[in-house]
Amino acid sequence: MAGLTAAMELAERGFEVTVVEPAGWGGKARSAWVPGTGKGGRFDLPSEHGFRFFPGFYRSLPDTLRRIPVEGSAEGVAGNLREATLMLSARSGRVGERVTDVSAAAGARTPMEFLRAVGLEAGGRGLTSEELLYFANRMLVYMTSSDERRLGQWEATSWWDFAAADGASQEYIKACVVGATRTVVAARAEVCSAHTVGGFLEAFSYGFLGRGEELQPADRVLNGPTSSAWIDPWVRHLDSLGVRLELGWGVERLTLSGRRVTGAEVCGPRGRRRELEADWYVCALPVHRVGLLLERGLAEADAELKSVTGLHTDWMVGMQFYLTQPVPVTHGHVLFLDSPWALTSISQAQFWDCDFPATYGDGTVADCLSVDISSWDTPGILYGKPARECSRAQIAAEVWAQLCDGLNGAGHIRLHEGLLHSWELDSAVRNLDGPGPAVNDEPLLINTTGSWAARPRAVTAAANLFMAGDYVRSPVNLATMEGANQAARLAVNALLEAAGGTGAPAHVHALHQPGELRRLKEVDAELFEQGRAHLMDGPPPWAVSARV
Incomplete structure (x- = not known):
């Protein structure tokens, strides 16, 4: 994501660009295909990370999508986006499930409607009134916190502590604390920073409430497999701009002279090695691959980059269930709030501009239920083991059981074994069937408390080296496609400045900040400077009750 974005921005400004990529264009965003499943002239079944x-x-990434041409679309690849209009909060046995309209057509919404959208409501199986009000207080405290407090206090505070989980009810913990982290950023609430979780919920809520500089649907998905709908057109566009795209090659070592990079040693097919020389270098390696390069030149270029090795990664892995009948569970995403493996899903065929059985597989597959598994360390409901300790077949059975637990009940069966044609688990996860411990070749950055200080800036101490990736500091403080896109734009802008201002800088879109809250943030900045608490920050009602 970051590498292709940087290549496009630089090529548009007249630079001669070479991109080397060892595995596949698009990184974690790329599609894969289940080998040998396509019959009768159909494509193999698609799968995703x-x-x-x-x-x-998201504003920077859609801007990039609009500039990638697609035949017959005035909006470029952005024309391949489809609005997901509903969100289902699934509960075990369907007791207390909630479907929320998140469409743009529904118009402006109230804060209470936002709380209901994420499955929160007082009464019944939901939260008590005081719990609901306290969670609203947590959101208000974060939204009115100054930038100084966000970095100086909430960055060092876990979401667990910020949300006051200790002593709270299991329903509050499940819906407001754990659910807010594991279904979004695959992180444990005990270690993920309130700066990150609060920031994501703030950004998502403004979109849902219809607030922002650009009014866009709160939830959109692609109209086909990611590579077909987006990455392949992107690569063709880069090729048309003159970008040299070298697949199968990876950077092994940097050569330096003083504070300048003079070459990059790359390794390619059959172990071939050569050195690439350029005027400027952008390091767009994923965070878990940077460590080896630090030992081979990168740390010599900028010693402060060693802090990157202290960043934490975890697993958020995709799995696809191929079904023999269309099963549009809801017209959007499903959050499984009672799932121990923190599952989220979407029924894809309803959004794809094709006849699914005529296009993919052997003609009997009519839908793809795409699932993200976000918690790999919690025991499941079938085998009592965390996902890391299960075989691939056990993971498939366990995920299917958790899906059925959340979607079936109340006299209605959405999923049953007769629908299941086959399944596919992301091939980046290896060794689940042995030998040795399971390995994930493409983990996700987790913003643990205090991690902002360890994340690099786009500019480095080396005069001609710049960093890009979803772990580089950017306005979106979360490992996302938007964050990677923004980091690449920041790297390009730093490069342009170093090169003498060649071309206009790339626009890096800031997150929406409502003017109505500006004065409250100014007051909070004064309070923080004085070492005082946020004006509205107080103990939860259950802590007060415990002292009585």
């Missing part, structure tokens, strides 16, 4: 999700607060 995880389903794509374009929330309303």
Whole structure:
């Protein structure tokens, strides 16, 4: 994501660009295909590292999509986006499930409607009135916190502590604390920073409430497999701009002279090695691959980059269930709030501009239920083991059981074994069937408390080296496609400045900040400077009750 974005921005400004990529264009966003499943002239069944999700607060990435031409579309690849209009909060046995209209057509919404949208409501199986009000207080405290407090206090505070989980009810913990992290960023609430979780919920809520500089649907998805609908057109466009795209090659070592990079040693097919020389270098390696390069030149270029090795990654892995009948569970995403593996899903065929059985597989597959598995360390409901300790077949059975637990009940069966044609688990996860411990070749950055300080800036101490990736500091403080896109734009802008201002800088879109809250943030900045608490920050009602 970051590498292709940087290549496009630089090529448009007249630079001669070479991109080397060892595995596949698009990184974690790319599609894969289940080998040998296509029959009768059909394509192989598509699979994904995880389903794509374009929330309303994404602005930089949609700008890139609009500039990738697609035949017959005035909006470029952005014309391949489709609005997901509903969100289902699934509950075990369907007791207390909620379907929420998140469409743009529904118009402006109230904060209460936002709380209901994420499955929160007082009464019944839901939260008590005081719990609901306290969670609203947590959101208000974060939304009115100054930038100084966000970095100086909430960055060092876990979401668990910020949301006051200790002593709270299991329903509050499940809906407001754990659910807010594991279904979004695959992180444990005990270690993920309130700066990150609060920021994501803030950005998503403004989109849902219809607030922002650009009014966009709160939830959009692609109209086909990611590579077909987006990455392949992108690569063709880069080729048309003169970008040299070298697949199968990876950077092994940097050569330096003083504070300048003079070459990059790359390794390609059959172990071939050569050195690439350029005026400027953009390091767009994923965070878990940077460590080896630090030992081979990168740390010599900028010693502060060693802090990157302290960043934490975890697993958020995609799995696809291929079904013999269309099963549009809801017209959008499903959050399984009672799932121990923190599952989310979407029924894809309803959004794809094709006849699914005529296009993919052997003609008997009519739908693809795409699932993200976000918690790999929690025991499941079938085998009592975390996903990391299960075989691939056990994971498939366990995920299917958790899906059925959330979607079946109340006299209605959405899923049953007769629908299941086959399944596919992301091939980036290896060794589940042995030998040795399971490995994930494409983990996700997790913003643990205090991690902002360890994340690099786009500019480095080396005069001609710049960093891009979803772990580089950007306005979106979360490992996302938007964050990677923004980091690449920041790298390009730093490069342009170093090169003498060649071309206009790339626009890096800021997150929406409502003017109505500006004065409250100014007051909070004064309070923080004085070492005082946020004006509205107080103990939860259950902590007060415990002291009585």
